[in-house]
Amino acid sequence: MIRDKDSFDPFLDSLRAFVRERLVPNEERVARENAVPDELVAEMAAQHMFGYSIPEAYGGLGLTMEELALAAIELSQCSVAFRARVGTNTGIGSEGLVADGTAQQKQRYLPDLAAGRKTASFALTEPEAGSDATALKTSARRDGDDFVLNGTKCFITNAPIADLYTVMARSDPDKPGAGGISAFLVERGTPGLSVGKPYDKMGQAGSPVSEVHFDNCRVPAANLVGGLEGHGFKTAMKVLNKQRIHLAALCIGPAIRMLNDAMAFVAGRRQFGQALMNFQLVQAMIADCQTEIQAAQALVLQTARQRDAGEDVTMNASICKYFSSEMCGRVADRCVQMLGGYGYIADYGMERFYRDIRLFRLYEGTSQIHQLTIARHSLKQAGHPVGR
Ligand SMILES: Cc1cc2nc3c(=O)[nH]c(=O)nc-3n(C[C@H](O)[C@H](O)[C@H](O)COP(=O)(O)OP(=O)(O)OC[C@H]3O[C@@H](n4cnc5c(N)ncnc54)[C@H](O)[C@@H]3O)c2cc1C
Structure with a gap:
């Protein structure tokens, strides 16, 4: 659900500009220094990135699931380290408090987390x-x-x-x-x-x-x-169910970025007397990437809207996380392929994305665990419940 398109569109535009103008130019520095510099953390905090999902009452933006997914797709079109820096505040580190904390606990911690004063x-x-x-x-x-x-x-x-x-x-x-x-x-x-x-x-x-x-x-x-007492695992599952849709959106941004970079490369590089982009087998890789990115985006936004509408999206959240993370891996592999030998060389940036995004299929539920969840829910819906 987008609460107010007139204010949300400019918010996304300014986020897009910030990613391109401030984060992308600092990607190599972050990789070299193995840290997001303090001045960029301060700029990200000023952009309210630490508080996307924290309620407005505690100084956050209180984004809906659909708004959060759209913001995540923009924010993640740069080095994964940037969104990981804010990602525990806008996500797993605050969500347990938001979902199940007492009023006192929320008041004590959420304002500092939303402002990025605390991680x-x-x-x-x-x-x-x-x-x-x-x-x-x-x-x-x-x-x-x-x-x-x-x-x-x-x-x-x-x-x-x-x-x-x-x-x-x-x-x-x-x-x-x-x-x-x-x-x-x-x-x-x-x-x-x-x-x-x-x-x-x-x-x-x-x-x-x-x-x-x-x-x-x-x-x-x-x-x-x-x-x-005894409620902690339920809290953790609430956190992860929401986070799976969020993470699925965070897999889409890198895929968009890698495809854009690969297309710029194949448009510029010439072999056999013409640009690589003219070869139909290269075009097939572009088409496969674009198709899967669009499919993931449609799936994630639909699931986000269903969650905003109060529907049980447990299975669909798993489908989103499974499909988007695997999609991102396939896109990364094709994009390295499109760059040829340059895809393997650090100076060209694609190999960093290739390594960075490998984690997506491992954390917040491996692909295999999501396959099990999807299969169990499907069988149950079909009247064939399975044991653990
Ligand atoms: C960089 C990084 C950051 C992380 N951040 C966090 C964090 O902030 N907080 C946090 O709590 N955790 C975090 N994790 C942990 C992450 O969620 C776990 O690594 C993940 O859940 C998998 O657990 P495991 O590594 O023990 O693998 P295992 O559970 O040992 O799995 C190993 C392999 O066996 C497969 N497998 C396991 N069980 C089954 C089964 N029943 N059926 C079929 N296949 C199965 C798995 O799919 C996998 O392929 C992070 C992990 C990494 C690497």
């Missing part, structure tokens, strides 16, 4: 609980007015720079699976919380990811999300 992160995954997140072992033992957390989280985006961690931990050791899990808001500087060294990754230089360790980390019971 959020979402800590669900553990070394032995990846795709099966319900197997998580980080414990949260009640002790008076506190919970005491012990355990390790891995692969946490923005953990090295985060001020606030939404942590899923098992508060009821007697309840295996989802039921015994609660969500906690843990502030940087809390004794017993430490973060690991940022991983050396395949791509997304400038987006720091690390482990988070809890060693008798004492968290006030007031920081239990929503004040509800």
